Amino acid sequence: MSFETQIRIPATYMRGGTSKGVFFKLDDLPEAARVPGAARDALLMRVIGSPDPYGKHTDGMGGATSSTSKCVIISPPSVPDHDVDYLYGQVAIEHAFVDWSGNCGNLSSAVGPFAIANGMVDPARVPRDGIATIRIWQANIGKTIVAHVPMRDGQVQEIGEFELDGVAFPAAEIVLEFIDPADEGDGDDGGAMFPTGNPVDTLDVPGVGTLPATMINAGIPTIFVNAADIGYTGTELQQAINEDKAALATFEAIRAQGALRMGIVTSLDEMAKRQHSPKVAFVAPPRTYVSSAGKTVKAADVDLVARALSMGKLHHAMMGTASVAIATAAAVPGTLVNAAAGGGRREVVRFGHPSGTLRVGAEVTQVGGAWTVAKAVMSRSARVLMEGSVRVPCDDVYRS
Structure with a gap:
């Protein structure tokens, strides 16, 4: 043979x-x-x-x-x-x-x-x-x-x-500049960055409830919800989410309904081929916690805390593209991310994630009621x- x-x-x-x-x-x-x-x-x-x-x-x-x-x-x-x-x-x-x-x-x-x-x-x-x-x-x-x-x-x-x-x-x-990272869009909703035209929407999720959500196209399409609205603090580590099948199902349900509202899919059947995007993340005001490496992240050292899921599991740190989405949403008054960070206009945000902290900047402008982002900047290696x-x-x- x-x-x-x-x-x-x-x-x-x-x-x-x-x-x-x-x-x-x-x-x-x-x-x-x-x-x-x-x-x-x-x-x-x-x-x-x-x-x-x-x-x-x-x-x-x-x-x-x-x-x-x-x-x-x-x-x-x-x-x-x-x-x-x-x-x-x-x-x-x-x-x-x-x-x-x-x-x-x-x-x-x-x-x-x-x-x-x-x-x-x-x-x-x-x-x-x-x-x-x-x-x-x-x-x-x-x-x-x-x-x-x-x-x-x-x-x-x-x-x-x-x-x-x-x-x-x-x-x-290595400093990275993501130029014009928002989706181009093709609708008349008043802005491609927010596919619905709104910095916050109400999202109906069967089996979960009605949640305020910020849905944004910047870096990668991302659906943000408040940690408190789904029973979390925003300081969770991987084991708290990834070992909980019910929690993972909840996040996938939020992701699917958000994808429908964003126009990314036209039916839930399409989600099987959209595992990478959109992302779903949850945010909260600053809070002290211990990272996965045993390092204490102090509330005073961050503007907000954020967690995001990738391919159906809580990410061990934060995806680079989702970091762009966080920085962009934080820069726009009225979004859930901006509110978690204390409101107001900001060009730079430092957020806490499961492994520690990350600093990301975004340059946004508003023209005719529509928000655009010129670039987002972060450091990697x-x-x-x-x-x-x-x-x-x-x-x-x-x-x-």
């Missing part, structure tokens, strides 16, 4: 922010996987080790969490005045599905370093020492991200003193963990 061998695909395993993912150059993929479709999805699922009914990713590169079940494809720019295209795939863990509906704000921090290290950026744009400004086209959502990548002796500087709660070790700081090749069993579906 003969057996197929494995194929090798050049790849880099990188941490970006509080996430990890497998990075590929588009041209290194098998020919059938260089275009969107079943072949690409099958390949990335096999790389990660999905679907895994055991939920462990033992036979793949994934880490069996939403933060570590990710793939990135980098290619030459398709849009003028950009350095690279960045395409992100969120791989489901127990199901055969890759969600291409949104961006990963954390892994965005690793795109610039990967592109520089792999010779994908014009050398004239990369200083030997100093800061390389890399313009990234986020292909999933059609937005620009500007990454400010530190350089030393002609190489990306990865090691430094910047500490990011949710990451065990310090590294070099990135590091190469391993580079070489991933191996996957030969398969006629995705091999060239």
Whole structure:
């Protein structure tokens, strides 16, 4: 009996922010996987080790969490005045599905370093020492991200003193600017940032009740509710939510109804293919708590506390895209996030999350009654963990 061998695909395993993912150059993929479709999805699922009914990713590169079940494809720019295209795939863990509906704000921090290290950026744009400004086209959502990548002796500087709660070790700081991060929108509701046109709406959720909610398109579509309205304090850690099936069902019900109101889906049946977005989050005024690392986060040191779910589970820190949504909503008077932060106008917000705190800025303006956001800014870090090749069993579906 003969057996197929494995194929090798050049790849880099990188941490970006509080996430990890497998990075590929588009041209290194098998020919059938260089275009969107079943072949690409099958390949990335096999790389990660999905679907895994055991939920462990033992036979793949994934880490069996939403933060570590990710793939990135980098290619030459398709849009003028950009350095690279960045395409992100969120791989489901127990199901055969890759969600291409949104961006990963954390892994965005690793795109610039990967592109520089792999010779994908014009050398004239990369200083030997100093800061390389890399313009990234986020292909999933059609937005620009500007990454400010530190350089030393002609190489990306990865090691430094910047500490990011949710990451065990310090590294070099990478500043990210998410340009015009709100959805373009196509309706007459008075503003694309708020798909209903309102900073707060009443959301009817069967089995849960009627809740005030802020639904916003910024960074990633996000539904915010008050922690107190669903029986929480906003200081919960993962085990308080992720081990409670009833709680997870409640959040999924809120997410589904919010997606309907936002126009993201037209029926609840579509939610099975929208696992990555929209996000659902809950917020509360500042409150002292102990983080997952045992660090005391004092109420006086944050403007509000926030928790968000990703792929059906409470995130261990905070998604980068949801951080953009938090900063943007906090800057707009009248939203639930703004109210939790004490009200008023603000360009910067520091919020508490399960792993610690994060500072994010957003520049918003109001014209003719509609709110827009010019950009959101945050700091992250990135590091190469391993580079070489991933191996996957030969398969006629995705091999060239």
